[in-house]
Amino acid sequence: GKDPKIIEPLVPVDLVVDHSVQVDFAGSEDAMDKNLDMEFTRNRERYQFLKWGMQAFDTFKVVPPGIGIVHQVNLEYLACGVLSDADDIHYPDTLVGTDSHTTMINGLGIVGWGVGGIEAEAGMLGQPVYFLTPDVVGVCLEGTLREGVTATDLALTVTEILREAKVVGKFVEFYGEGARQLPLTDRATIANMAPEYGATMGFFPIDAETVNYLRATGRDEVHCATYENYYRAQGLFGIPAKGEIDYSMNLTLDLGTIRPSVAGPRRPQDRIEVPNLGGKFAELFSQPVDEGGFGRDGSELAGVSADVPVQNNGTESLGHGDVVIAAITSCTNTSNPSVMLAAGLLAKRAVERGLKLAPLVKASLAPGSRVVSDYLEKTGLQPYLDQLGFNLVGYGCTTCIGNSGPLDGEVEKAILDN
The missing domain is CATH 3.30.499.10 (Aconitase, domain 3)
Structure with a gap:
């Protein structure tokens, strides 16, 4: 009361x-x-x-x-x-x-990171957020990404490198000509993964690309001008070139060396290049759990399978390594138009070649905002995703945080029994 x-x-x-x-x-x-x-x-x-x-x-x-x-x-x-x-x-x-993953906003040149609920509540009520002055690790990006290589591939490689460099509790700032030519959505993808590489922040300074992004996402022109003029007046505008800033530690990454990759089965820093995926899974299958593997008997990989009833259509074989959930989601991926449009184009090609979703796979599309649906509709790609079974299920984290919902009962039984 x-x-x-x-x-x-x-x-x-x-x-x-x-x-x-x-x-x-x-x-x-x-x-x-x-x-x-x-x-x-x-x-x-x-x-x-x-x-x-x-x-x-x-x-x-x-x-x-x-x-x-x-x-x-x-x-x-x-x-x-x-x-x-x-x-x-x-x-x-x-x-x-x-x-x-609050650090995603670091891609827009905004200082921010994730905190616990009590600390956030204290901030809401006017209390300061205290932290020790951190080391700042500079990562000089050189060159350009090759065709077919995504910002997600780059983020996974950055995660692998920075985990080895032990940047936990430190600020990371990306600079150099390679950083300057990255679109803002690619910068945001890399900044988003700061928790995975262990840093408090993965920061990209403010420049013309940042202003253009604010303008393109509907911020009014007066605000965009104020934003640019303020940071120019403060001497904080522009991505530094190599040698302009004295960082606590310096690392260099050639963007031209990045290859298509997937996150490791247990940790994202255990990056696996796509051509090596099949062989790496077979290797990890029998590798001990304390070494990052699954600790299973190697003979089970090809020798154990189950015939799973498919609704009114016989049975399908399910074995180790088979995919049962295919979800297009996460703030890391769906915020990036190049990645989402690539998914749509891949779906288009698949439909044109007569490919269909495997019967035992639960597919879903859960973008990070309605903007994604707008451009998938405008480009005519959403119908192809729908035909493959990647219908819109909502806008949220869904499968990325375990909210994938129930599997088909027969599929779940086959997994639990084996």
């Missing part, structure tokens, strides 16, 4: 509900609507409370489920880059978020 204004947040707070929606339904045109209906039914009391909070506080806003993943929504919509107070004094935008 007390006045909620006594705990009014002293800084702007945005609560983006992205960790809740689950893929209970997939492979149909109405999958997203069904998943959202299930979400609101399952968590009705939670949303009633959040609605009260929006009405009670002036500085608290809620982005409901079905809109996107917080880091992508922040990048495309929420982040300002520069702020001002009532006296028209301008200062840099900063951020703490209750998710480790």
Whole structure:
């Protein structure tokens, strides 16, 4: 019965509900609507409370489920880059978020990282965030990415290199001509992975590309001009060239050496280049668990399989290493148009060649924002994804955080039995 204004947040707070929606339904045109209906039914009391909070506080806003993943929504919509107070004094935008991948905003030149819930609540109520002055590791990027190599491949390689360099608790800043020519969405992909390479931040300084991104994502022209003029006046505009900054430690990476890769089966820094994937899986299958393997008998790899009933259509064989979940999701990947358009083009080629989804695979498409759906529709690629079974299931983290929903009962039984 007390006045909620006594705990009014002293800084702007945005609560983006992205960790809740689950893929209970997939492979149909109405999958997203069904998943959202299930979400609101399952968590009705939670949303009633959040609605009260929006009405009670002036500085608290809620982005409901079905809109996107917080880091992508922040990048495309929420982040300002520069702020001002009532006296028209301008200062840099900063951020703490209750998710480790908050660092994605470092790609936009904004200082921010993930914190625990109590620390975030203290910040909301005006308490400072304390941290020791960190070492700053400079990573000089040289050259350009080869055709067919994505920002995700680059991020996995950066993760592998920086894990070896032991950057835990340090700030990482990317600089050099290679960094300068990267599109902002590629920078955001690399910054997003800072928790995986262990750094507090993976920072890209502000430059013309940053201003262009703000403009392209609908920030008004007056704000974009203020943003650029402020950072120029502060001497903080532009990505440094090699030798301009004295970093605590320097590393160099030639972008031309990056190859298509996937994350390791247990840790993302255990990067595997795509041509080596089959052989590496066979090697890891019998490798001890404490050495990163699966600790199984090597003879089981080809020798153990199960015949799984497929609805009204006989059986399909399921063995070790077979894929049962194929999800296009995550803030790391779906925030990058080049990666998502590549997925759409691959789907188009697959449909044109008569390929179909394997019967035992649960497929889903859960982008980080509705912007992705807009350009997949405008380019005519969404229908091809739909034909393969990658229908839209929602906008949120879904499979990336384990919210992949149930497998077919027969598939689940075959896995548990073997």
